[in-house]
Amino acid sequence: MSPKLILSIFICTFFINPRLVNAQPKKPNIILIYIDDMGYGDIGITGASAYHTPNFNQLQKDGVFFTQFYSPQAVCTASRAGLLTGTYPNRIGLFGALNHLSKTGLNPDEQTIPELLKDKGYKTAAYGKWHLGHLPEFLPLKHGFDEFYGIPYSNDMWPNHPTGKNYYPPLPLIENETTVETNPDQSQFTTRFTEKSLSFIEKNKASPFFLYLAHPMPHVPLFVSDKFKGKSKQGLYGDVIMELDWSIGQIRNKLKELKIEENTLLIVTSDNGPWINYGNHAGSTGGLREGKGTSFEGGQRVPCLMAWKGVIPSGIICNNLASSIDILPTIASITGGRLSGRKIDGVNIYELMKGDFSQNPRDHFLYYYRKNSLEAIRKGNWKLVLPHHSRTYEGFKPGIDGLPGQVNENYFVEGGLYDLRRDPGERYNVRGEYPEIEAELLKIAASAREDLGDDLTKNPGKNRRLASVNQ
Numbered sequence: 001m002s003p004k005l006i007l008s009i010f011i012c013t014f015f016i017n018p019r020l021v022n023a024q025p026k027k028p029n030i031i032l033i034y035i036d037d038m039g040y041g042d043i044g045i046t047g048a049s050a051y052h053t054p055n056f057n058q059l060q061k062d063g064v065f066f067t068q069f070y071s072p073q074a075v076c077t078a079s080r081a082g083l084l085t086g087t088y089p090n091r092i093g094l095f096g097a098l099n100h101l102s103k104t105g106l107n108p109d110e111q112t113i114p115e116l117l118k119d120k121g122y123k124t125a126a127y128g129k130w131h132l133g134h135l136p137e138f139l140p141l142k143h144g145f146d147e148f149y150g151i152p153y154s155n156d157m158w159p160n161h162p163t164g165k166n167y168y169p170p171l172p173l174i175e176n177e178t179t180v181e182t183n184p185d186q187s188q189f190t191t192r193f194t195e196k197s198l199s200f201i202e203k204n205k206a207s208p209f210f211l212y213l214a215h216p217m218p219h220v221p222l223f224v225s226d227k228f229k230g231k232s233k234q235g236l237y238g239d240v241i242m243e244l245d246w247s248i249g250q251i252r253n254k255l256k257e258l259k260i261e262e263n264t265l266l267i268v269t270s271d272n273g274p275w276i277n278y279g280n281h282a283g284s285t286g287g288l289r290e291g292k293g294t295s296f297e298g299g300q301r302v303p304c305l306m307a308w309k310g311v312i313p314s315g316i317i318c319n320n321l322a323s324s325i326d327i328l329p330t331i332a333s334i335t336g337g338r339l340s341g342r343k344i345d346g347v348n349i350y351e352l353m354k355g356d357f358s359q360n361p362r363d364h365f366l367y368y369y370r371k372n373s374l375e376a377i378r379k380g381n382w383k384l385v386l387p388h389h390s391r392t393y394e395g396f397k398p399g400i401d402g403l404p405g406q407v408n409e410n411y412f413v414e415g416g417l418y419d420l421r422r423d424p425g426e427r428y429n430v431r432g433e434y435p436e437i438e439a440e441l442l443k444i445a446a447s448a449r450e451d452l453g454d455d456l457t458k459n460p461g462k463n464r465r466l467a468s469v470n471q
Helices: 003-016 054-062 076-085 113-118 186-203 235-257 276-281 324-335 435-452
Strands: 029-035 064-066 123-129 147-151 172-175 178-182 209-215 264-270 304-307 316-318 364-369 373-379 382-385 388-392 408-413 416-419
Touching: 029 076, 029 186, 029 235, 029 324, 054 235, 054 264, 054 304, 076 113, 076 324, 113 123, 113 209, 113 324, 123 186, 147 186, 186 209, 186 235, 209 235, 235 264, 235 276, 264 324, 364 435, 373 388, 373 435, 382 435, 416 435
Parallel strands: 029 209, 029 264, 064 316, 123 147, 123 209
Antiparallel strands: 064 304, 147 172, 172 178, 264 304, 364 373, 373 382, 382 416, 388 408
16 A cells, blocks of 8 residues: 555544544433323333333333332422432422422522533423422523423312312413413323424424423323323323323434434433322332332332433343432433532432443432431342331222322331342331341431431431522
8 A cells, every 4th residue: 555545544534534533422412201100010011001102112122121210209399309400309408299389499509400411502491390399489490491381380289179179279381481371271281292392302403402301191180182082991091191102202203303313312200109099090000019109119119211322222121229319410421511519319320221230320229208207228129118107098999080089198107128129019028037138228227317317216417408498
């Protein structure tokens, strides 16, 4: 080969092909779909059989399904606070489900996923349900989002609440910071929020974007558009899940159409388990114990699917422990975003997403509920449930057609030790048989109480922060 030819190849390689000149990889788009009250057993891959969820199923075939994935807490506001800030929600003073009378909201000092990404040049949007404070200073545009279109709290907080008729004011539909409608047609929620999402993706296809699509369904009251009304063999609840499945398909089709699938991370998960006392208007835990509003597995273990063509291998199952609080630090790692330096509780699960299950970034998980009650600890396959008062759905007849059934909100749980590998339904208490395991979990509990506090043992905790309060 002549010297001139060698020189020509050198020039072409290093000056014409930018990929080989240490070019920075393109920042990935991130789409986070958060579904309200969808249970672990509500999709085809976890056992749903009375309706079809082809897009959920295809998402698993194209990516990773996390089987041991946990909501930060089993209730609306707390779970969203944990998701967007990477912290246990009780660390930052948020718990329960804020309503129209609440004066608190997410503290502006807390770093959120959109704020992390805006510093990297991302366009950001939130569509659907917010529930981190309804007053103007708490709305999404104050926390890193460029656009918002949705409702400030749960869709049952309206005058037609089944057990509190006219307790709530008209439900506002807000665009950015302005109420554009009250008591909107909820049968159009899934469609309208999906269409807004598609428009945002189209508009920002050439620049990195973060889309947070927080569907209000299948939280009661259930509504579905005519496209899916009567389509399932499970009544209205099945129809609603089928429409949510359609929404995922629409998003994925848009990514393919725009040829940005290989540069987009898609995450789909739920905020907590099903609200079981609503009977045929509630979902399935897939055999896990209890449901929404409890720290048993049915309340906090939720399905989570992720896909990113060319990065996440196809059709993999991850049985490692993970949580929604891990999403923020993982996104920071992927995008090079700078964390604020405030203490958070999430860990980077990027290696798990890529299929390296030899990694174990999350060693344990803490189950908190109510205001700041440490109710259980998990490490590996072992879960220690501590004595506490809890909601229970067991022993009561569930409601029907949108009316809630009875539930005991002050049931005393004696506690126990459970091997979730053999007993995911938490039916067989083996406390006393593995004293070394119990001692190890109690050591984690003691450390957590010092750090985050615990109302059950009257420990205030050293590292808790306050929510923001409207003056």
